[in-house]
Amino acid sequence: MYQYDHYDQSIVDERVEEFRDQTRRYLAGELGEDEYLALRLMNGLYIQKHAPMLRVAIPYGTLDSRKMRRLAHIARTYDKGYGHFSTRQNIQFNWPELERVPDILAELAEVQMHAIQTSGNCIRNVTSDPLAGVAPDEIEDPRPYCEIIRQWSTFHPEFIYLPRKFKIAVSGAAKDRAAVPVHDIGVYIVRNEAGETGFRILAGGGLGRTPMLASVVTEFAEKRHLLSWLEAIVRVYNLHGRRDNKYKARIKILVSSLGAKRFAGMVRKEWEKIRDSVLELPQKEIDRVSAFFAPPPFDPAAAADRTFAEHQAQDREFADWVRQNTADHRAPGYRAVFVSLKAPDAPPGDITAEQMEAVADLAERYSFDEIRTTHDQNLLLPHVRQGDLYPLWQALRGQRLATPNIGLLTDMICCPGGDFCSLANARSIPVAAEINRRFDRLDFLHDIGEIQVKMSGCMNACGHHHVGHIGILGVDKKGEEFYQFTLGGEAGNEAAIGERLGPSIGLDQVGDAFEAIIAVYLEQRIPGERFIDTYRRIGIEPFKARVYGTESETRRAAAGAGH
Numbered sequence: 001m002y003q004y005d006h007y008d009q010s011i012v013d014e015r016v017e018e019f020r021d022q023t024r025r026y027l028a029g030e031l032g033e034d035e036y037l038a039l040r041l042m043n044g045l046y047i048q049k050h051a052p053m054l055r056v057a058i059p060y061g062t063l064d065s066r067k068m069r070r071l072a073h074i075a076r077t078y079d080k081g082y083g084h085f086s087t088r089q090n091i092q093f094n095w096p097e098l099e100r101v102p103d104i105l106a107e108l109a110e111v112q113m114h115a116i117q118t119s120g121n122c123i124r125n126v127t128s129d130p131l132a133g134v135a136p137d138e139i140e141d142p143r144p145y146c147e148i149i150r151q152w153s154t155f156h157p158e159f160i161y162l163p164r165k166f167k168i169a170v171s172g173a174a175k176d177r178a179a180v181p182v183h184d185i186g187v188y189i190v191r192n193e194a195g196e197t198g199f200r201i202l203a204g205g206g207l208g209r210t211p212m213l214a215s216v217v218t219e220f221a222e223k224r225h226l227l228s229w230l231e232a233i234v235r236v237y238n239l240h241g242r243r244d245n246k247y248k249a250r251i252k253i254l255v256s257s258l259g260a261k262r263f264a265g266m267v268r269k270e271w272e273k274i275r276d277s278v279l280e281l282p283q284k285e286i287d288r289v290s291a292f293f294a295p296p297p298f299d300p301a302a303a304a305d306r307t308f309a310e311h312q313a314q315d316r317e318f319a320d321w322v323r324q325n326t327a328d329h330r331a332p333g334y335r336a337v338f339v340s341l342k343a344p345d346a347p348p349g350d351i352t353a354e355q356m357e358a359v360a361d362l363a364e365r366y367s368f369d370e371i372r373t374t375h376d377q378n379l380l381l382p383h384v385r386q387g388d389l390y391p392l393w394q395a396l397r398g399q400r401l402a403t404p405n406i407g408l409l410t411d412m413i414c415c416p417g418g419d420f421c422s423l424a425n426a427r428s429i430p431v432a433a434e435i436n437r438r439f440d441r442l443d444f445l446h447d448i449g450e451i452q453v454k455m456s457g458c459m460n461a462c463g464h465h466h467v468g469h470i471g472i473l474g475v476d477k478k479g480e481e482f483y484q485f486t487l488g489g490e491a492g493n494e495a496a497i498g499e500r501l502g503p504s505i506g507l508d509q510v511g512d513a514f515e516a517i518i519a520v521y522l523e524q525r526i527p528g529e530r531f532i533d534t535y536r537r538i539g540i541e542p543f544k545a546r547v548y549g550t551e552s553e554t555r556r557a558a559a560g561a562g563h
Contacts (some may be wrong), residue, residue: 052096342403413452457474
């Protein structure tokens with residue numbers, strides 16, 4: 001795990017004191033609302049429906065027990081005893097008092113954490129594969145490059161005020177677990193025909209009001225040119241992106257208006273100017289940063305353990321959890337363990353201070369003191385001996401963190417929605433609770449199998465509904481909550497934007513509609529098919545007919561509703 005040097009620490013400490021003074025001046029009436037707005041956004045502070053919301057950065061989702069315990073302390077001392085993990089691998093606190101936020105930032109700085117650039121029109125937190133450095137299908141660990149990108153982008157003087165927010169994801173494996181194509185810049189680690197590793201770089205992806213998938217800027221960039229390619233992309237965007245309309249200011253709109261080929265040509269022309277500049281990344285620096293991510297000292301005898309197989313044979317619940325909530329590890333005798341933050345009666349992604357402390361203890365005991373946050377709003381203990389899985393499972397179950405539903409229907413991505421967010425058109429949490437209530441049998445969930453359900457309370461798409469196998473979007477119709485379904489989205493290697501099912505429906509109909517969609521899948525699937533496979537084979541019409549009635553009735557309803 002990367003450790004701050006004195007430059008990192010000085011930057012964070014100085015920002016805390018700077019923001020403390022800015023907040024003091026604002027509360028004293030010496031700074032106006034508009035002046036303070038830009039300053040607080042630079043420090044991850046929003047004003048939401050009920051209270052300020054502070055978003056804390058967790059670069060590429062990596063934590064240790066000390067950081068997690070500090071987050072628990074902040075939740076208990078400054079908030080209402082819990083936090084919420086987001087799809088950008090960050091954590092959000094929904095109830096801090098404005099005058100105490102500088103104190104929170106000071107406490108974060110003591111454990112090498114901050115909230116810098118978690119909001120505002122800047123380069124946000126860099127995200128990655130939660131199984132980085134663990135997965136057997138990995139070409140190369142992406143975390144060193146994420147850290148290099150973090151250092152390059154933090155306080156970059158040219159990119160402080162971009163036309164809009166800017167997000168980067170990096171994946172180093174054959175399977176994309178970082179949703180790379182839906183980012184402003186997506187980076188894949190790849191091998192060329194000569195066997196050299198480098199980067200396939202995409203740009204122009206994003207969700208929100210106008211969802212788009214990123215297009216290729218370069219098929220292969222040498223490692224030494226990583227930063228110059230990124231700088232060239234952001235420069236072209238900064239120069240040509242729209243600033244007159246925030247809904248058309250994202251890089252995806254620029255790429256779409258210019259065309260992918262022309263945009264890539266403009267980037268290459270800019271890159272040619274700076275390719276051999278100070279942005280060139282020397283191998284020595286790559287090696288220096290990579291040393292922070294060296295594998296822990298795995299036990300070579302771990303694979304010889306026999307108790308793991310015995311416990312699975314003797315305890316069906318444990319075996320179900322192992323199958324659903326653990327992943328293969330490149331080290332023999334080890335597994336990666338997903339900690340589910342999707343208990344049936346809890347808002348997705350929420351975690352209490354007590355649960356944070358329990359996870360910190362378990363990470364120290366069983367996972368070389370390392371914790372990851374995931375794109376799907378769960379946690380991960382990346383390095384667990386298979387012989388330790390049984391006592392770990394028992395401990396997690398005692399904390400209600402062992403629901404065996406990773407990748408299943410109730411492992412929903414869900415934004416806070418109208419219960420907290422001032423931008424939301426509708427609530428998300430009650431809809432998630434209703435779906436959980438209807439699908440509360442684990443044997444039924446396992447029979448349904450792998451399915452990605454993603455839900456957002458507004459068009460900003462913080463819940464990534466566009467790329468869910470089943471997506472749900474909250475919309476406002478004359479002050480009432482309605483919900484629009486999309487089907488067939490995908491965020492990984494076969495990325496796709498979901499297709500709208502039909503007219504939006506009322507809150508009281510969402511559960512029935514969801515059940516109807518699942519019923520069509522169960523009736524139509526052939527052995528071995530996931531929901532997304534069945535959808536791609538039969539198309540949207542059977543689902544539409546079941547939810548709305550006959551095809552002709554569906555057309556009439558859509559015409560009448562205008563949605």
